[in-house]
Amino acid sequence: MRPLDEERADVVIIGGGGIGASAAYHLTEMGVTDVALVERDVLAAGSTSKSLGGIRLQFGDELNVRITRRSLDAFERFDEVVANGGLDVDIDLRQMGYLILLDSEDDLEVFRGALAMQQSLGVPSREVSVDEVRAMMPALDTEGVLAATYCPLDGRAVPEAVVQGYVSAAAGRGARVRQGRAVTGIRRTESGAICGVETTKGTIHTDTVICAAGVWSKEVAAHVGVALPVEPEVHWVFFSSKEGGVPSDIPFTIDFASGFYLTREHHGMLFGGRAAKIEELVEPAVRRLPLMADIEVESSWWGYYDMSPDHNAIIGAAQEAEGFYFATGFSGHGFQQCPAVGEHLAELIVGREPTLDMSPFGLERFADGAARLEPFYI
Template identity: 50%
Template structure:
């Protein structure tokens, strides 16, 4: 049983394992990750695996470029196939949505993102069989795409272990121990671990643990549903991850079939919206449905940073549907903060301080 550590990461989702790996890769030796269940069993298990540079917030675009690069190099670096495929993302738009997408596009292009606006007929050539009803244009970005979250979790975890980090599964943290304004340990069901550093990466469950250290994390859970259709309906292998922005419907190829997702819990609720956009779905049945939790923050941007008090407490949650794709950069950033290194990527705008300083920064492209 672990009794002390230089740092404890709480939560073994994609954010926790990325952080653990980046701590170990920066030379931190005595680092431990506590996962109450099994690695990747939280929101990460439900993630579609999409990544994109098509955000409206400049911080998210910078972070996306770094993370896409990291996922592109992942197989060579960690010797594991993460199913990395740059099929692009296609946002299908109504006229009223175009102005803010055009504004975001200008920002993306100014930062080197090859996203562009495309006319409806060109957009639909990527997704044959899709109805053009109500659409005025689309945005497409060829560097966006998909990877496999489970493989990323395994890749980071194995690499962290090789560097000497310890991963303890089936052990839940119950309390963050604080003395004189500093973190001094974590209490779990199995006892206490003395540590001066805790990284809270417990997904949607982070607020309850943060409260034990007197920190209020404004994160709420929102359930999202994923439906698997066993046929591809004629959509090509390299179908972009396509989002009907007004309804929140999204779809992409998955193996021999299709994933169709959004806020609809049952095939019956999904059908009217999905069949309107993808008429061929009327003849295909949903083979399987599952769900997971989005960790929503008030402005739909991640909450990532270091507490002033208690000192030694770091947090990363509130990813509002884009935590999988941000994991490489967030892990790097947290490891730098934890080890008092100058972060290469400045993500200070994502700290909790933005709410007390009235600097909330809404991300508009939430899927």
């Protein structure tokens, strides 16, 4: 007889953020319902709940555009997913567009090249003049701005709601959700194949594991001797409940050179940047949007970006350990890619032809000298 604290699953997913939740949903949709999703905290407790929920088609790497395009399609029909779970979840998809301000000739050249690539994929992104920028955002100081890019399909959704929708739909089909349970080891046979997952509440026997542990994926993968080059990077977000005269219909605006960004949130504003401290954000924020000088920060939070060496995701199956799959290293754009990436992981496991070829984002690229830098890291 098997002890009570042992169970079996066809697939164990480690991590209950956007990636793990989407993988659970897509596996059950493809007929694999004996799935255990193991989360050491509560669902979405990691980077997913710290995210702004931003979704943009304005990338420099074509594969990122394709992945986010497919994911945006999924967000747009998320009601169907939720209907499967019988839960009333609203992901609040708002497509206010992303406006990216450019003040250097070098950046402008790179963004123009990217616009041509995006447009060739059917994305309605375009270059906008400084006059048009002023019309969209009259409060901006456009000194030094040469031009901007804009895509009306870009927007935001609520990450926790996406996780709830995916997980409840997966659970409705039989997936088991184990919260408050950390993975402490992964068992392998003598030949190296996966045979179980050790957790703080017993062992789960399985031959297939998805590592969706975000920035902690490096530690999880180390259990099977796989070296995932993912490093944590702290990012802050600031909130003011006052809108300071900024209209509610502004695009999500990013000053690309400094990284300062701003968007409206309910009655107030959300803003942030690449700066590690609020003191470092003040200068670029006030320079670009002078009214920021009178805005009081009322709350803030921080979370980790899961950084990879080339700012692109690391997705695939391990060569060193049969049955070990992973998706991490999203470098600040993992929420928006979770629908297509979860679908891809499920396709790899059930042996379906992948909808999108994500092999260029395989782990091997670093050893093969085939890293591909995503230039639009925000």
